Each structure stands twice: as structure tokens, then as C-alpha cells.
Amino acid sequence: MIEDRPLIYKYLRHDKKFPHVWCGGCGIGILLGSLIRAIDHLGYTKDEVVLVSGIGCSGRLPVYVDFNTLHTTHGRALTFATGVKLAKPELKVIIIMGDGDATAIGGNHFIHAARRNLDLTAIIVNNNIYGMTGGQYSPTTPYGQRATTAVYGSVEHSFNIAQLAVCAGAVFAARGTVYHVRQLDGLIEKALLKNGFSVVEVISQCHTHYGRLNKLGNQIDMMKQQRDSAVPVEKARKMSPEEMEGKFEIGILVDREAPNYLEQYNKVRQKAKNALSLQLTKEEKEESERREALDKQ
Amino acid sequence: MHRRKKPEPKAQLMQGNEACAEGALIAGCRFFAGYPITPASEIAEHLSYRLPQVDGTFIQMEDEIASMGAVIGGSLAGVKSMTATSGPGFSLMQENLGFACMAEVPCVVVNVMRGGPSTGLPTNPSQGDVMQARWGTHGDHPIIVLSPSSVMECFTLTVKAFNYSEKYRTPVIFLMDEVVAHMREKVVLPEPNEVTVIDRVKPSVPPEWYLPYEDTSFGVPPMGIFGEGYRYHVTGLVHDIRGFPTLRQDEIEPFLLRLFRKISIHFADIQLVESFHTEDADLVIVAYGCTFRSAHRAMVEARARGLKVGLLKLITIWPFPRRVVEPLTRAKKTLLVPEMNMGQISREVKRVNQGMTTVLTVNKIDGTMITPQEILEKIEEEKK
Ligand SMILES: Cc1ncc(C[n+]2csc(CCOP(=O)(O)OP(=O)(O)O)c2C)c(N)n1
Ligand code: SF4
Numbered sequence: 001m002i003e004d005r006p007l008i009y010k011y012l013r014h015d016k017k018f019p020h021v022w023c024g025g026c027g028i029g030i031l032l033g034s035l036i037r038a039i040d041h042l043g044y045t046k047d048e049v050v051l052v053s054g055i056g057c058s059g060r061l062p063v064y065v066d067f068n069t070l071h072t073t074h075g076r077a078l079t080f081a082t083g084v085k086l087a088k089p090e091l092k093v094i095i096i097m098g099d100g101d102a103t104a105i106g107g108n109h110f111i112h113a114a115r116r117n118l119d120l121t122a123i124i125v126n127n128n129i130y131g132m133t134g135g136q137y138s139p140t141t142p143y144g145q146r147a148t149t150a151v152y153g154s155v156e157h158s159f160n161i162a163q164l165a166v167c168a169g170a171v172f173a174a175r176g177t178v179y180h181v182r183q184l185d186g187l188i189e190k191a192l193l194k195n196g197f198s199v200v201e202v203i204s205q206c207h208t209h210y211g212r213l214n215k216l217g218n219q220i221d222m223m224k225q226q227r228d229s230a231v232p233v234e235k236a237r238k239m240s241p242e243e244m245e246g247k248f249e250i251g252i253l254v255d256r257e258a259p260n261y262l263e264q265y266n267k268v269r270q271k272a273k274n275a276l277s278l279q280l281t282k283e284e285k286e287e288s289e290r291r292e293a294l295d296k297q
Numbered sequence: 298m299h300r301r302k303k304p305e306p307k308a309q310l311m312q313g314n315e316a317c318a319e320g321a322l323i324a325g326c327r328f329f330a331g332y333p334i335t336p337a338s339e340i341a342e343h344l345s346y347r348l349p350q351v352d353g354t355f356i357q358m359e360d361e362i363a364s365m366g367a368v369i370g371g372s373l374a375g376v377k378s379m380t381a382t383s384g385p386g387f388s389l390m391q392e393n394l395g396f397a398c399m400a401e402v403p404c405v406v407v408n409v410m411r412g413g414p415s416t417g418l419p420t421n422p423s424q425g426d427v428m429q430a431r432w433g434t435h436g437d438h439p440i441i442v443l444s445p446s447s448v449m450e451c452f453t454l455t456v457k458a459f460n461y462s463e464k465y466r467t468p469v470i471f472l473m474d475e476v477v478a479h480m481r482e483k484v485v486l487p488e489p490n491e492v493t494v495i496d497r498v499k500p501s502v503p504p505e506w507y508l509p510y511e512d513t514s515f516g517v518p519p520m521g522i523f524g525e526g527y528r529y530h531v532t533g534l535v536h537d538i539r540g541f542p543t544l545r546q547d548e549i550e551p552f553l554l555r556l557f558r559k560i561s562i563h564f565a566d567i568q569l570v571e572s573f574h575t576e577d578a579d580l581v582i583v584a585y586g587c588t589f590r591s592a593h594r595a596m597v598e599a600r601a602r603g604l605k606v607g608l609l610k611l612i613t614i615w616p617f618p619r620r621v622v623e624p625l626t627r628a629k630k631t632l633l634v635p636e637m638n639m640g641q642i643s644r645e646v647k648r649v650n651q652g653m654t655t656v657l658t659v660n661k662i663d664g665t666m667i668t669p670q671e672i673l674e675k676i677e678e679e680k681k
Contacts, residue, residue, distance in 0.1 A: 017541055050523050052370075063530050063541060068523040070373065071532035072366065073396055079363040083370025083378065084523060086354045087328055091374065091524050109366075112359040265354065272349035 025219030027178035027204030038188040056098035058125040075106030114168035127206035135209030165199035172198035179226035314339035320455030327353035330367035337409040340381035361386035365393035375522035381407035395434030403462035421664030422475035427641035442615040446589040448482035460495040476587035516559030569612035578607025585611040594669035635659035
């Protein structure tokens with residue numbers, strides 16, 4: 001996209017870190033474009049953005065962009081991000097995770113981050129498989145689909161990540177695809193603007209593993225499948241489960257208000273300080289009484 | 298008018314865990330993330346009460362893995378950070394602890410040792426995590442481990458732990474034991490202006506010149522803080538001096554060697570010990586943590602009986618203070634290492650000894666402290 005060229009020069013560490021590690025045609029690069037456009041459009045400065053990731057193909061995303069970037073351990077990105085945000089609330093902290101990263105090894109952190117409602121934005125690249133390690137099945141590999149560790153087809157049922165976020169208490173949860181890229185730009189913007197824990201699940205293709213193992217064609221075929229299986233949430237609500245079979249909803253699943261963690265914790269600080277000043281005045285009084293008694297002696 | 302007396306410094310009865318928490322506060326710790334576990338919970342409880350009073354932040358995370366991650370995040374954003382746990386939680390922290398070693402993130406991890414393995418003996422003392430503190434995380438790495446033996450040391454050494462972590466950009470493990478953690482002793486805490494506090498060195502070059510992992514003569518690169526204009530990449534992958542992942546042989550080894558060197562060239566600063574009557578002694582007890590207390594008593598009793606016994610207290614356990622132990626072995630003094638495990642530090646003493654002198658041990662793993670009597674018996678048996 002011609003219009004993106006100046007943006008790429010503005011944000012990518014193009015002179016330092018390229019070529020990148022991703023396969024040509026991987027959806028993660030498309031998501032990176034969306035993320036950059038959203039950040040640029042909202043006018044965040046590079047210094048205030050912290051991009052945190054876990055481990056996986058998606059985990060490699062931050063290294064290419066000129067923000068404060070933190071590539072953590074597998075599944076733990078949200079925990080590091082929690083520390084960053086609590087230590088410096090003025091920072092805009094964005095977390096990129098893979099589906100395995102966020103909902104297998106990091107599943108516990110994910111639901112607790114949603115419940116806690118710290119002002120973070122989590123973007124989860126759902127490619128239905130463990131990409132980086134070579135195509136093993138993940139918590140989002142659909143029942144019956146193949147992976148290198150499910151050569152006879154997976155017998156586990158998959159997570160609906162955006163729905164999981166809703167149930168765990170996220171104040172904003174949306175799903176987009178890398179095919180519907182303009183919509184994705186908007187979803188990420190809305191998530192970034194949301195006060196509280198926001199989640200965007202991004203359906204993306206891993207043609208190299210998931211596509212190949214399940215005979216889904218190349219990256220373009222897989223993006224067409226995204227186009228054909230995605231149903232806008234409003235429409236999906238009117239459809240029966242049978243009609244939704246093999247399809248998924250895209251758009252905003254939930255957008256609600258709740259006080260964020262730091263607003264709550266500031267109240268704790270205030271209470272603690274009030275208690276302390278009461279305690280101090282009591283001690284001061286005792287001290288001056290002690291001194292008066294000494295003076296009288 | 299009467300002259301006003303300066304108010305006496307306040308003596309107070311304090312628990313080891315509380316003293317550790319207060320030490321952290323005076324060292325400048327303003328972020329704590331943890332998960333409850335006996336016998337370390339009092340540290341979290343105390344800090345949950347104290348940190349919000351001083352504009353700090355306390356958070357109880359969903360587990361110890363998360364706690365360690367949050368602590369690293371807090372430190373990267375410029376706030377001195379700590380967590381506290383015991384054996385089972387310490388095991389869970391190991392992967393992220395390695396991240397802190399690799400990315401050179403200052404932080405303090407308190408491990409109040411209880412009996413193990415597994416859930417083990419939750420309320421009983423042990424010194425079974427000496428080797429885990431050294432080698433718990435995967436990969437070859439240096440680490441600093443301090444061990445207190447009194448409530449006052451829980452305070453003073455926590456300050457030191459923070460100072461080392463900031464100075465050398467490394468996680469420091471504060472290895473307490475259940476006895477020291479739960480014991481109450483009289484302490485007089487210093488005023489904040491009486492305590493030396495070291496803060497990490499931050500970059501002073503213009504941001505575009507900043508090389509976050511550049512070698513320096515001190516071995517420790519200045520640390521950029523998120524949000525302060527020095528944008529750089531932090532990763533657990535082996536990285537080049539710019540912080541970017543590398544697979545180049547000529548970059549991998551120099552980087553890893555620097556991680557070792559930044560500690561090894563500063564052994565004299567890091568390796569803390571205290572010696573008692575080691576000069577004239579022909580038998581020296583080497584002890585640490587709560588076992589030091591029994592060893593000290595045993596030494597006093599032995600001396601009263603005319604036995605020439607000395608005592609070396611290890612405050613820094615790792616890097617092991619070889620430069621102090623080796624002269625004792627060369628002087629052919631018998632060494633006696635009592636510890637509440639099957640011989641983790643004695644193994645290190647024997648390694649340093651290399652057959653020069655006799656190394657005796659007293660090992661106890663029944664969930665109780667080694668008594669002065671038990672050490673004394675060993676001494677007398679040897680002196681017979
Ligand atoms: C503790 C730990 N376990 C396992 C791995 C190996 N590992 C690296 S990436 C990965 C899976 C990545 O899959 P996903 O999170 O879905 O991200 P993707 O690569 O598909 O973007 C695994 C299992 C690891 N790095 N750390
Ligand atoms: S393996 Fe899959 S997820 Fe990873 S870069 Fe290639 S296409 Fe993308």
C-alpha cells in the first residue's frame with residue numbers, strides 16, 4: 001500500500017532488523033500494518049508505547065518496530081506487561097500473543113488479566129496452530145483438524161478466544177481477521193482507546209503449517225476462507241447454531257464500562273495514607289507529651 | 298530551660314520477614330508482586346500494607362510465574378521491584394528468573410526456605426534450596442545469593458540485595474530460612490539517611506547513540522528505562538549490543554562472557570563473610586543462615602573448654618567466597634560445615650579444598666534446626 005510507505009519508514013526498525021523471520025504471506029505482517037496505522041492515527045508517541053510479546057511467530061513482532069519493545073517468555077507477556085503498567089501508568093502498553101501463547105501456557109494469566117481490568121490492550125493472533133515450533137495442535141485447533149501432533153485429527157474442542165475474554169471480564173473484546181484489514185484497523189483503535197482490559201482476537205493464516213497439514217491451499221486461499229467464514233456479530237446473533245457451523249463472528253463482542261485496576265488501587269493508596277497520617281498525629285502527640293514530661297522533671 | 302534530650306533511637310521487636318520488607322522499602326523498592334506461601338507470606342502482607350502508604354504498588358498475582366514476570370516488567374519501567382516466595386513458588390519462578398539474568402533486569406527474589414522437595418514441610422525450616430538458588434534456572438549463568446542469619450540482617454542485607462541488583466543489573470536471590478523469617482528479635486532500624494542506597498546507572502548519551510548492551514570497563518551497561526526516551530529491545534534471546542537477537546558466534550560468546558565477567562571482576566565487593574577467631578583456630582566451622590546461630594554458640598562453648606575453634610559465616614553464598622575459604626584449607630585447618638540439607642555448601646567447600654584438609658559435615662533434614670550441642674559433639678569427636 002503506497003500510503004503506508006511513509007508510515008513504515010516512521011515506525012519500522014528498517015535499517016536494523018530486516019529481513020524478518022516470517023514466511024512470505026503470513027498474516028502476522030498484515031496485523032503489524034494494522035497496529036502501526038492504529039497507533040499512528042491515535043497519535044501516541046513512540047516513547048510512550050510499550051509493545052510486549054510472548055514466544056512464537058507472533059512473539060517476534062515487537063522487534064521490528066521502533067517502540068519500547070519487550071519480548072518475554074512463552075505465555076507470560078501479560079505478566080510482564082502488568083508490571084510495566086503498574087510501575088508507569090502513563091505508558092501505553094500493548095501485548096501481542098499467539099493463540100497457544102495466550103490460551104494454553106498463558107491461559108491463566110489471560111483470564112486473570114481480564115478479571116483484574118488493568119488498562120492494557122491484548123492482541124491475540126489466532127492461526128489455529130503452534131506456528132513457530134512447526135505445526136503442533138493448539139487450544140484453537142478445531143476438532144478433527146490435523147497438526148503434527150494430531151496426525152489423525154484433533155480430538156479436543158477449541159477455545160473461542162474473544163468469547164473467553166468476555167466471560168473472564170474484559171471490558172472490550174473483538175474479533176477481526178487479516179482479510180478484513182480496514183475493520184481490523186478500527187477494532188485495534190477502539191481497543192487502544194478503551195479504558196481497561198481490551199482484547200482483539202485476530203484470525204490469521206499459517207499456510208506453512210495449518211494450511212499445508214489441512215490442505216487449505218496457499219495464503220490467498222486461506223484469506224478467502226476468512227472472507228467466507230466471517231459473519232458480522234450483528235448478523236450472527238440472528239443466525240442459528242447450525243447456520244453458524246464452521247463460521248465465526250467478527251466485530252465487537254463486548255464494549256462495557258468498569259473501573260480499571262489503577263483507579264481502584266489509587267483508592268487503596270489514599271486509604272493507606274489517611275490511616276498513616278492519623279497514626280502519625282497520634283505518635284506526634286505522644287512524643288510531645290513525653291517531651292513535656294521530661295521538661296517538667 | 299532544661300536541655301532537650303535527643304529522642305532515643307527506637308528499639309523494636311520485629312520478625313525477620315517484616316524486617317526484610319522494611320529493608321526493601323528503605324532500599325527504594327516500590328513494587329511488589331507475589332503469591333501467598335508459607336513461610337514467606339508475611340513479607341507480602343506487610344508490603345501490601347506499607348507500599349500504598351509510600352505511593353508504591355502491591356499486587357497479588359495469579360501465581361509465582363506471573364509474580365516474577367510482573368517484577369521484571371516493573372523494573373524495566375524504572376521501579377525497584379521484589380517478590381517473595383518459598384520452595385514450590387521458587388521452582389515456578391525459575392524460567393522468568395533466567396530472563397532477568399539474560400536481559401540484565403535488576404530485581405530481588407526472596408526465597409524463604411522450607412523443607413522440600415515438593416510441598417515438603419511447609420512450616421519447618423530447611424536449607425535445601427542452596428543449589429536451586431545457584432542453578433535453578435536453565436542455562437549457564439552467574440547469580441548473587443545472600444543469606445541472613447538474624448532479624449537485623451534480614452533488614453540490612455535486603456538493602457544490600459537491592460544495591461547489588463541495581464549496581465550489577467542482575468537478579469539477586471535473598472535466601473532466608475524459616476527460622477530467621479519467623480524469629481522475632483530486638484532491632485533498631487536506621488534512619489533513611491543512614492542507609493547507603495545504590496540506584497542503577499542510566500544512559501547519559503543521546504538516545505540515538507545508546508547501545509543498551511554495550512560492554513563497559515565495569516561490565517555493566519547503563520540501563521534505559523521504558524518511557525524515558527531510550528527505546529530499545531529487551532529479549533530473552535541471546536542478543537547483540539543493540540539488544541537484537543543474534544546467532545553470530547562472534548556476538549554470542551562475548552555477550553555471555555560479559556554476563557559472567559560483570560560479576561567475577563567484582564567478587565571482592567560481592568562476597569560478604571564474617572570471621573570469628575579463625576586465625577588461631579585449628580578447626581573452623583563454616584556456616585550460614587540460622588545454622589550460623591548454633592555454630593556461634595558451639596564455638597563459644599568449645600573455646601570455653603579450651604578448644605581452638607573458629608567460625609566463618611557466609612553471608613554471600615553465591616558466588617561462593619572461594620578466596621576466603623581457600624586460605625583456610627591451605628593453612629590445614631579442619632573445616633566443619635553444618636547445614637540443614639544433605640551437603641550443598643559442604644560440597645562446594647570440598648571442591649575448593651581439593652583434598653588439602655579434612656572437611657567434616659553435620660547434616661540434618663528432619664525439619665528442625667541443628668543445635669549447638671550437635672555441632673559441639675562433632676567437634677569433640679574430631680578433637681578426641
Ligand atoms: C516454556 C516454553 N515451552 C515451550 C516453548 C516452545 N514454543 C515456542 S513457540 C511455541 C508455540 C507458539 O505457538 P503460538 O503461541 O500459537 O504462536 P505462533 O507461533 O503460532 O504465532 C512453543 C510451544 C517455549 N519457548 N517455552
Ligand atoms: S510458520 Fe505460520 S505463523 Fe509462523 S511465520 Fe510462517 S506462516 Fe506465519
